[in-house]
Amino acid sequence: MVKAIVWFLVFVLIGCGAAYFFIWSPPDAGELPHPVQLKTIWRTAHGAGLIEGYGAVTRLKFPFAGIVDEIEAKEGGTVKLNDTVAKLNSTEADDHIALEEIALKEAKAKRDAITARKNAELSEKKEAELKRAHTDTLEAERNLSKLKTPEKVKDRQDRQEDAKLALEHAQRALALAEAEEKQLLSHPTPLELEAADARLNLAKTRNDEAKKSGQGLESAAAEMRYALADYDKIKKGASDPDKEAAGARTAQAKSAVDRAEAEKRRIERPDAPIPVPVADIELATKTLADAQAREDLKRKELESLRHDADSAESRVADALVERSEQNLKSFKKMKLGYELRAPFEGLVIKRLAEPGALLAPYEDVLWIVDFTRKRVRAEFDIEKLQSLIKKDLKASIKSRAFGKAELSARVVEIGKAGTRKLLQDDPSQPRGGEVVEVIMEIDSPTDADKKPLFEMLRPGLRVEADIVLESRANVLCVPKSYLGTDPGENGVDKKYVMKVNPNAKKQAAKKQEVNCGIRDEYYVEILDGLNTDDLVVRPKAQNK
């Protein structure tokens, strides 16, 4: 009997356990209740982004190919404006400069020489032209004077003497022409024929001897042919054209004697002086004026030449000097390109070459960024843009590099909306959706603990940013995990907490519906349904 009762009790106990499981197990009041407290709560918009400097990253590069001599800047280091950050081997440029300096000297020397030579040559030429012009002037003056002045006796005597001399000269020429004609008509003389005959005989004799001896046959034959021809020529005498020419020369000489006699007679019997025509005087006057003008012009040209060395050749020489100077200037400027200088005060974020490296033209050497102001470029869900994110809103910046510490920032610019771009190379970043780009400037911290964090910031560092959209101080709050949800109608869920009655003997929690306000990552504002210091526990999973 007793055994049966024991068995029965066992069954009942197991059955009660089953009933407990199926009916409902009350919340575990063994958990330490959480008191509802007044807190300041922040409604935030969460985004992720990258640290950047003020402005885009500047890529420093050499314009030439070459070997890197030295690089002063280091990654993570800072550079000041105009600091030399890298140098390219400039031996070639130095050589170019040295050669160009020599070329300049040479060009200058050439120019000086040309200038000197040109001056001398031109002066000489101009002086000669001036002299000729002066002679022309004198001649013109003399002519004019002659036209204006009557012929004098002495002049007439001179002219008579000249005519007499010319007549004598013509008579001598006639005698010579007649003698030559006579001599020509007298050929050939017997002596000439005899001499020619003797030369012909001699040639025949030599020819015969050559035939006998068999030596010098050809030369002997040629000599004989020459002697024969000479003999024929002499025997024939002067030719008809020669005779005609001699006759013509004699006739010309006679004609010259006649002209000279006529001139002599005209001078010995002078005519009455003929008045000089006015036109001739005017012409001579005009000729004199032209000659004087030419002389003046040449004189001026000479004077101008003496003062002006800018002839074409000199200009070429000048141009060469100028080109050489320009080249030198250009090479010196080019040499500046062998040194990279910081265009602004910034932070070196990447060093892409080392000393000894061979660089191609315009190959990146250093990346620097203006890091005087540190900013965050982050992407936020587009929904938060609707009149929520505004300029000057405060934000907190977190990073895995900071640990639990945060830096403060403020919104300075709300950028364009679009698809996600910033962290696309990070596979852990969510994709899709529409975002708005927000730029925040990080405040320089006054707190000594945070200063190292601020200094630690580097462009490209990934950070999480929470922009404070709204905050409420001293409001009732419960942790998010203490807030349960019951599905409501039309997609509106009902929120509840498990409220513990501290006065009850058994600390069973009771469901209490609440209305919620804003919430942050951890806390939810309770608008009604709870009071300060009410105790709540976490809703327990039913797991059904």
Next chain:
Amino acid sequence: MISLAFQIILHQPVRFAAALLGVSVAAGLAFIQLGLYIGFKENASIIVDHSDGDLWVCAQHQENFDFPKLLAPRTLDVVRSTRGVKSAHPMLIVFSHWKLKNGEEKTVQIVGFDTETKVGRPWCLLRGFSEDLGDPGTVTVDTTAQRKLDNSDLNSMTEIGQVQARIVGVTDGIRSFQGNPMLFTGLDNARSFGHLPSDAIHYVIVELEPGASSADVLSSLRGIDYTEAYTSADFSTKAQDYWLNSTGAGPALGMAALMGLIVGVVVAGQVLYTSTLEHLKEYGTLKAMGASNMQVTGVIMAQAVAGAIPAHIIAGGFLWVAGKFIGGAGIHLSINFNEYCAAVGLTVLVCVLASLLSVWKVMSVEPAEVFKG
């Protein structure tokens, strides 16, 4: 007669306890299998059953709800422009990998829903706000899966499909059929976790205009190229059919439940029959004393029923224990208290069936045989 039945039971308590245990185990086994069957069935269509919508549109020739095909991007607009459609809401079902702290990865099933309309949102959100699921990289985690997922809770961080994720909600008891943890998130996040194109959708949940004919709208929707459309009930049945019938899981569970019942019948029948045989003379005496067959049958039936009630209670205990152990592992034993109470009839029926052989034996006993020595 009932007191006589109890006297007989208490006369040999150990034998009764053994019989009780056998029946309890058999009934418990049957209940567990039944619970599992119903639970699996519910899980197979859990999303469909809990989403607010009248009709579902999916890709053509799609067999399985959990492994959907992508719909053409314009399908959503076409559905929205269909006459009789009040609203249409996209949904995504993707599988991805949750990165555990030890570096291992756990496959998770992610439901992406439209966070603006909230159709398809988690229906049992224990903590957190479903509105937050629109934020980039946010998901829920279920209480049944927290242990599998490094005890993740609100504000825990992890990576899903190599994408950073933050827990902003905890659901309670939402499981998938395959046992993978089921997470909820916004559409963009689901695409992000599943590495799908930005316009990918798997389902369109349709809400009908008041007064619109479901059949007419269905007919119109079925005219859209490369799509199929179902009512929610049909779509739920289709989802269940795939897992329970196409895969053979349903018949296997049903067979196991039936085997449990048969084992119960055999065990209880064997115990009762042995007891009846031992007390056959007493039953003959009763009949000799003028007891009718009905009265003797009543005694045996009373013994069977008296055993059935505590056996049912004990079976409930087994069910509870199984629920505690199995439920924690993510499997759903879907049998509630009312169903359990209603199932007492089944236990009694098993015991009554088991007693039929004994009843037949007693009824065949002649009173005169008692005196034959």
